[in-house]
Amino acid sequence: MASEDEEFTTLFQDFYPNLCRFLECLLGGRSALAQDLAQESFLQLHRTAWSTLPAGEARFWLYRVARNFAINEFRKGQTRYRLFDRVVESMRPRSRNPEAEYETQERKQMLLEMLQILPDDQRAALLLREQEQLSYREIAHVLDVSESKVKVDIFRARTALRNHWNKRMRGYSAKAH
Amino acid sequence: MTCDKTEKVSLMIDGELPVSERQTTQQHLIECAECQQAWEDFLGLRSQMVAYRAQLEPSAAGLALAKIISQQPPEYPTAPAITANRRTQFSSRFSFASFNPRLAAVAALLVIALTIGGIAFLRQRSPADLSSNNTAPPEKQESSRPDNSSSLNIPSDLTAQAKPKSTKNGPIEGRRPRSIDKRGSKPRERSAPTWQPRPQPGPPPTYAVVEEDLVSPGRYGDGEILTARHLQQSEVLLRAFRNIRVDRAGSAPEISYERRRARQLLYRNIHLRREADHSGDVQVASLLEALEPILLDIANLGDRPEGDEVRAIRDRVERKNLVPLLQVNSTAVARAYE
Numbered sequence: 255m256a257s258e259d260e261e262f263t264t265l266f267q268d269f270y271p272n273l274c275r276f277l278e279c280l281l282g283g284r285s286a287l288a289q290d291l292a293q294e295s296f297l298q299l300h301r302t303a304w305s306t307l308p309a310g311e312a313r314f315w316l317y318r319v320a321r322n323f324a325i326n327e328f329r330k331g332q333t334r335y336r337l338f339d340r341v342v343e344s345m346r347p348r349s350r351n352p353e354a355e356y357e358t359q360e361r362k363q364m365l366l367e368m369l370q371i372l373p374d375d376q377r378a379a380l381l382l383r384e385q386e387q388l389s390y391r392e393i394a395h396v397l398d399v400s401e402s403k404v405k406v407d408i409f410r411a412r413t414a415l416r417n418h419w420n421k422r423m424r425g426y427s428a429k430a431h
Numbered sequence: 432m433t434c435d436k437t438e439k440v441s442l443m444i445d446g447e448l449p450v451s452e453r454q455t456t457q458q459h460l461i462e463c464a465e466c467q468q469a470w471e472d473f474l475g476l477r478s479q480m481v482a483y484r485a486q487l488e489p490s491a492a493g494l495a496l497a498k499i500i501s502q503q504p505p506e507y508p509t510a511p512a513i514t515a516n517r518r519t520q521f522s523s524r525f526s527f528a529s530f531n532p533r534l535a536a537v538a539a540l541l542v543i544a545l546t547i548g549g550i551a552f553l554r555q556r557s558p559a560d561l562s563s564n565n566t567a568p569p570e571k572q573e574s575s576r577p578d579n580s581s582s583l584n585i586p587s588d589l590t591a592q593a594k595p596k597s598t599k600n601g602p603i604e605g606r607r608p609r610s611i612d613k614r615g616s617k618p619r620e621r622s623a624p625t626w627q628p629r630p631q632p633g634p635p636p637t638y639a640v641v642e643e644d645l646v647s648p649g650r651y652g653d654g655e656i657l658t659a660r661h662l663q664q665s666e667v668l669l670r671a672f673r674n675i676r677v678d679r680a681g682s683a684p685e686i687s688y689e690r691r692r693a694r695q696l697l698y699r700n701i702h703l704r705r706e707a708d709h710s711g712d713v714q715v716a717s718l719l720e721a722l723e724p725i726l727l728d729i730a731n732l733g734d735r736p737e738g739d740e741v742r743a744i745r746d747r748v749e750r751k752n753l754v755p756l757l758q759v760n761s762t763a764v765a766r767a768y769e
Binding site (some may be wrong): 257259261262263265266268270271274275278279285288289293296297300303307308310312361362367378381383384385389390408409412413415416421 | 438439441442445446447472473477479480481482483484485486487488490492495496497498499500545657694695696697698699700701702703
């Protein structure tokens with residue numbers, strides 16, 4: 255039993271930050287909610303499937319369950335930007351380099367806004383490809399869709415983001431003139 | 432106007448373009464400014480997404496982990512003969528099943544009615560007191576007619592064995608859930624669960640057993656096939672690791688792929704070793720036991736490890752003679768399965 259806990263701890267340490275990142279990008283930056291859902295995913299894994307999943311499958315299981323939780327949040331239609339998020343933000347220690355941090359935050363915010371223009375399927379597929387470096391086959395396995403759909407979704411997501419970005423840049427340059 | 436080959440550029444940067452098309456696409460990239468721009472834009476987008484870091488609260492994560500591990504999963508009966516895959520599918524269905532309150536209420540009422548009916552039937556134990564349309568509540572059945580006055584013909588074998596009556600839909604008691612589609616699709620209908628459902632939110636995590644990325648057959652991971660593949664893939668990894676060149680400065684090249692692969696194989700190794708221990712396959716269990724610390728050490732190396740670290744692991748692999756052992760055993764296991 256102790257070794258199972260150690261394995262689980264290793265899995266948690268390896269994938270918890272990535273799962274939080276995936277959920278944050280899916281949810282448009284709601285970090286507290288993302289961490290809640292990530293923790294819930296690990297909890298479900300530990301309770302129900304940990305002892306029976308084939309080795310190596312846990313990661314895919316986690317992403318699948320996390321994504322389903324995120325979809326539930328969308329369907330509820332709740333904009334759960336909790337008070338806790340704001341409190342945490344206000345109490346966060348200030349960086350020694352506020353300019354760099356501001357730029358990082360700006361870039362993150364821009365990315366999150368761009369990702370929100372995508373349909374859920376495309377967003378999830380693109381995140382799993384770019385951030386988690388899963389193959390198309392693995393993404394299809396996580397999302398329970400065909401590989402062809404994954405291929406098309408990722409291409410359409412990239413094209414949409416590219417077009418959105420170009421429009422925005424044209425808008426900025428038009429204003430400048 | 433977008434070039435129609437832009438999709439192939441997208442596949443190429445993911446390494447998913449078929450080999451037969453790579454050369455023509457590379458040639459096209461040289462000639463097409465539109466696709467060159469797409470290439471740069473897609474890679475730029477990738478770097479933005481990879482650079483994104485979640486805002487984590489480390490203390491919250493640590494507390495969550497402690498809480499998860501300290502919780503014991505609820506007990507529920509499991510049959511030893513059920514394979515891990517089917518057990519997983521059962522637990523996923525009945526723990527995460529999409530909860531339909533009406534269906535659950537109907538199922539619960541049915542169980543209660545059958546239980547009461549069964550108890551009343553067993554108490555009477557007389558053919559004259561039984562009715563073929565036994566929908567009367569238990570109270571009425573207790574004040575039923577005497578044994579020898581019955582207008583109904585009840586087969587004696589039924590009463591003698593005190594079996595529950597069959598309905599036109601088939602016997603209710605003892606009905607098992609429908610055979611589960613191994614792809615994990617949700618059931619349209621099911622009988623009352625045989626264990627208490629967990630009060631958990633969220634959808635059912637439907638999934639199938641992982642498909643191996645190198646060898647295609649064996650959809651549901653037969654133990655021997657999985658073991659043979661695992662040994663083969665471990666052999667490939669150790670060979671690749673053996674061929675890593677340490678430069679004169681004493682450091683090794685970037686080995687993130689080998690580390691990631693070792694981590695994946697490590698999880699599977701732990702699982703297969705337990706299976707081999709459980710089934711009494713001493714030879715495979717001891718080989719996996721010898722392999723495990725090697726995979727662990729490779730997984731724990733830094734991205735650019737020191738040459739000494741790499742050499743130390745290589746020496747251990749050579750001393751244990753692991754590569755030939757893995758090669759021989761993967762072939763033997765695969766042949767034994769055939």
